[in-house]
Amino acid sequence: MDLQKLFKPKSMAVVGISKKNPLSPGRIVLLKNEFEMDVKVYGIYPNGGDLEGIHLYERLDKLPEIPDLLVIAVGPDDTLGYVQDCVDLNIPSCVIVGGGFAEIGGKGKKRQQQLEKIAFDNDIAVLGPNCLGVYAPPLVDTIFLPTERITRPPKGSVALISQSGGVLVDQFFNKFFERHIGVSTAVSIGNRAVVDEVMLLEYFSKVDPETSNIAFYLEGFKEGRARNFLKLAKESDDTVIVFFGGKTREGKVATQSHTASLAGDYKILSAALRQYQIVLPNSERELLTSLKVYDVLSHRKNPFGKNVITYGNVVIVSVSGGHGVIASDMLKKYGLNAVRLERHEKKDLKELLNPSAREIASFNNPIDLTGSVIDTDIEDVIKYLSDIERIECIIMLLLPYPPNISFQIGRRIANVVSTKNKPVVCFVPYVAKYSLIIESLELAHIPVFHSIKEAVQAVSALKHRTRNENVKKGNLFWV
Amino acid sequence: MDLQKLFKPKSMAVVGISKKNPLSPGRIVLLKNEFEMDVKVYGIYPNGGDLEGIHLYERLDKLPEIPDLLVIAVGPDDTLGYVQDCVDLNIPSCVIVGGGFAEIGGKGKKRQQQLEKIAFDNDIAVLGPNCLGVYAPPLVDTIFLPTERITRPPKGSVALISQSGGVLVDQFFNKFFERHIGVSTAVSIGNRAVVDEVMLLEYFSKVDPETSNIAFYLEGFKEGRARNFLKLAKESDDTVIVFFGGKTREGKVATQSHTASLAGDYKILSAALRQYQIVLPNSERELLTSLKVYDVLSHRKNPFGKNVITYGNVVIVSVSGGHGVIASDMLKKYGLNAVRLERHEKKDLKELLNPSAREIASFNNPIDLTGSVIDTDIEDVIKYLSDIERIECIIMLLLPYPPNISFQIGRRIANVVSTKNKPVVCFVPYVAKYSLIIESLELAHIPVFHSIKEAVQAVSALKHRTRNENVKKGNLFWV
Numbered sequence: 001m002d003l004q005k006l007f008k009p010k011s012m013a014v015v016g017i018s019k020k021n022p023l024s025p026g027r028i029v030l031l032k033n034e035f036e037m038d039v040k041v042y043g044i045y046p047n048g049g050d051l052e053g054i055h056l057y058e059r060l061d062k063l064p065e066i067p068d069l070l071v072i073a074v075g076p077d078d079t080l081g082y083v084q085d086c087v088d089l090n091i092p093s094c095v096i097v098g099g100g101f102a103e104i105g106g107k108g109k110k111r112q113q114q115l116e117k118i119a120f121d122n123d124i125a126v127l128g129p130n131c132l133g134v135y136a137p138p139l140v141d142t143i144f145l146p147t148e149r150i151t152r153p154p155k156g157s158v159a160l161i162s163q164s165g166g167v168l169v170d171q172f173f174n175k176f177f178e179r180h181i182g183v184s185t186a187v188s189i190g191n192r193a194v195v196d197e198v199m200l201l202e203y204f205s206k207v208d209p210e211t212s213n214i215a216f217y218l219e220g221f222k223e224g225r226a227r228n229f230l231k232l233a234k235e236s237d238d239t240v241i242v243f244f245g246g247k248t249r250e251g252k253v254a255t256q257s258h259t260a261s262l263a264g265d266y267k268i269l270s271a272a273l274r275q276y277q278i279v280l281p282n283s284e285r286e287l288l289t290s291l292k293v294y295d296v297l298s299h300r301k302n303p304f305g306k307n308v309i310t311y312g313n314v315v316i317v318s319v320s321g322g323h324g325v326i327a328s329d330m331l332k333k334y335g336l337n338a339v340r341l342e343r344h345e346k347k348d349l350k351e352l353l354n355p356s357a358r359e360i361a362s363f364n365n366p367i368d369l370t371g372s373v374i375d376t377d378i379e380d381v382i383k384y385l386s387d388i389e390r391i392e393c394i395i396m397l398l399l400p401y402p403p404n405i406s407f408q409i410g411r412r413i414a415n416v417v418s419t420k421n422k423p424v425v426c427f428v429p430y431v432a433k434y435s436l437i438i439e440s441l442e443l444a445h446i447p448v449f450h451s452i453k454e455a456v457q458a459v460s461a462l463k464h465r466t467r468n469e470n471v472k473k474g475n476l477f478w479v
Numbered sequence: 480m481d482l483q484k485l486f487k488p489k490s491m492a493v494v495g496i497s498k499k500n501p502l503s504p505g506r507i508v509l510l511k512n513e514f515e516m517d518v519k520v521y522g523i524y525p526n527g528g529d530l531e532g533i534h535l536y537e538r539l540d541k542l543p544e545i546p547d548l549l550v551i552a553v554g555p556d557d558t559l560g561y562v563q564d565c566v567d568l569n570i571p572s573c574v575i576v577g578g579g580f581a582e583i584g585g586k587g588k589k590r591q592q593q594l595e596k597i598a599f600d601n602d603i604a605v606l607g608p609n610c611l612g613v614y615a616p617p618l619v620d621t622i623f624l625p626t627e628r629i630t631r632p633p634k635g636s637v638a639l640i641s642q643s644g645g646v647l648v649d650q651f652f653n654k655f656f657e658r659h660i661g662v663s664t665a666v667s668i669g670n671r672a673v674v675d676e677v678m679l680l681e682y683f684s685k686v687d688p689e690t691s692n693i694a695f696y697l698e699g700f701k702e703g704r705a706r707n708f709l710k711l712a713k714e715s716d717d718t719v720i721v722f723f724g725g726k727t728r729e730g731k732v733a734t735q736s737h738t739a740s741l742a743g744d745y746k747i748l749s750a751a752l753r754q755y756q757i758v759l760p761n762s763e764r765e766l767l768t769s770l771k772v773y774d775v776l777s778h779r780k781n782p783f784g785k786n787v788i789t790y791g792n793v794v795i796v797s798v799s800g801g802h803g804v805i806a807s808d809m810l811k812k813y814g815l816n817a818v819r820l821e822r823h824e825k826k827d828l829k830e831l832l833n834p835s836a837r838e839i840a841s842f843n844n845p846i847d848l849t850g851s852v853i854d855t856d857i858e859d860v861i862k863y864l865s866d867i868e869r870i871e872c873i874i875m876l877l878l879p880y881p882p883n884i885s886f887q888i889g890r891r892i893a894n895v896v897s898t899k900n901k902p903v904v905c906f907v908p909y910v911a912k913y914s915l916i917i918e919s920l921e922l923a924h925i926p927v928f929h930s931i932k933e934a935v936q937a938v939s940a941l942k943h944r945t946r947n948e949n950v951k952k953g954n955l956f957w958v
Contacts, residue, residue, distance in 0.1 A: 099839055145881075145882065146882055149880050149882065164799065164800060164802075167799070167802065171801075171805070174908045178910075245801060245804040245805055245808065284805075320643065322643025322644070322698075323643075323645050323646065326650075399649050400628060401645075403502035429649055431630055431653055433627075
């Protein structure tokens, strides 16, 4: 099944527009694509006329061209007729936003079976039903919530596939936006009657050149599809990340009334997935942190260089002893290792500092440069540590409180990283007035996190990626 | 030892002011108290003169009055002389910001012993050395970092005591500010040579009327003081919360070079602490979430009423199935229980909704009102659930995406809560444009969290508090 036209349509049509209700899904989709997106969009309305200056066509067969995509936003009883129209008019793909299918059981289940038959027999790429559809910037956005009410993540390397539309726009869109994690395409799969996680994994892995990281929020695999998913994940050159909702018994009960899937025993499942080189975050935050780092690594201007190899050997640099303590606490939890510094290295580091910091700084890993630190101390310490080969990554806990740290500090660190190519992940507290520092780092694609935990998780994500790449290359002994 | 004048000084003096260096700690403390705080502040400078319009006195004995507090911001060699001045002039308390004492070992250790002797023999309340001191709004602020570089939490019920100054201003001040958690007094105890966690627990518990919740960030108890701490915690009417840095071996090594304390075996310690009715959060986020809820409960306008009793029986209300799944997943982890709704209750709830939501909503707990929800649905559902006695708390997952949710929704929920007094904790995503909704809720003192996890942790915090209060009342069988 060809998904190209579903995700990269040149033209699309929308059925199910209300002239009376400004908040009807069809109307929202028509207007947001007309005014905000690049796709050519046509509205269908039985009596024709126009809506906010957009001409409406009476029927699909009256359109001036065959659209690549049809968005169906009508009630369940009318939906199948429009899918049949796709067959008759050679429209290759459609998004069904409405519910009333398998998720309500009974006749809805039967309706979904009919839908599946039409789609598979005629090779129509149907997304949904019961979904928000596709957000593929800058082309198309079928998410029928008013754009001014939601956030949109920036463009980037992550294909994001979610079984829950609510989780997609809330948990993911807001947090991608907040953290500047870029998506290539976001997909809400709803009941996944036709297009499912396996087809999507195949498309984003093999066809879509914009995607390097494929992230799934699932409540369970579609029945009978787990094996194909695992096989594709193992073969993929992209990083595949799966996060499961519904891990506990309570969660499972909730899932059953939500999209009628079953999570299975999570422990058994997760062991299997890891064997197939799938990254499996333990929390939503860990997922976001991993994606942020992977998105940076996939960027053309990735400051860490092409071959980032991290088995988890890190140095923590802070300007506050307490912060070093918290970060050290977390290393063990994430299977990371604080590199032991040699006596001569400690001596060298001490000599790099300004006289007042030199007296009170501490050079056990975590390194505490103290509140007497100045910009060049941080710069020189990172430079020095970058040249030590057994250090694979530096966690920089950057508090802007010491009075001699200037607004240049972000730029200074960025310059060191761009010459040394040693992975540096930064923690900077999230306060509006520190934006200048945060932006200087992020402009140079250095990932900045707003909690110590996330900075540590980021290194753990690099380690997982190194491990998976080793296994894929057949370098098995390290596992 | 009387700590009243340390935390509520009418007048204070500062020694260690530099005329040349605008960032010297003494100078920052002088200026921020002169311009930003209510205390009467005097600057001491050997040659007199003035600084930014403030008259400087040559010596402490030339001041027009005996100050309640002396801030000593000079090098370690000169510090003890000023402490002796406190004795000679009857200055009852001082803050020593500089280091060079026990934390450097050797002669520093000896110096600290001398300091202790002078202070205990003469009953001088010495805070520090090696600390940021006191932030007690609106009176006094000895934190020698420029105010424009840090954030300040609002005024409230939490006394916040931290063994790390960096953790205090970063982890806590930023996050208290962000979450609107109010402090009565914040204290950085540094080496805690004289004033220690036990004295502070006693003062805030028995003396300070503004404090109802006492939170500690410790890396370990001061030697020989754990027993007294536990005894006081058990007797206290306030809620006592302790969060430990340095829980793992790695963390412990870091702690030793930081403030020369020892965390001990964390598992043994935590079991003991819980027996003494101390709330022991497992993470910093859990700590913040607990404090946010406890601060609300301590407020005069607490919307949940005087006697909040929560054994963990909750209902989750969402407008997105996926969000309900995530919240359900977490209940078990936090020892909470999703109340099972009766058939007639589900029927009643269904009838409350608008016709389009009614058809697709789901009434298993978690309740999913779906994207077709309107304001009055949410209002009526919370009203109905509030009247069911076996429901102790409602977790409202409030996404502002459904197009018919209006900006009134926060106010509407607040009105229901203020009449029903049933605890309701809300999740609203943290996006600037949702501020209107978030503020309507928080103006009515309804705690709003920006992740689902925190909303669930908040209920867990209510449960811990209920348990501790039961035990304190001798109602032991429930433990």
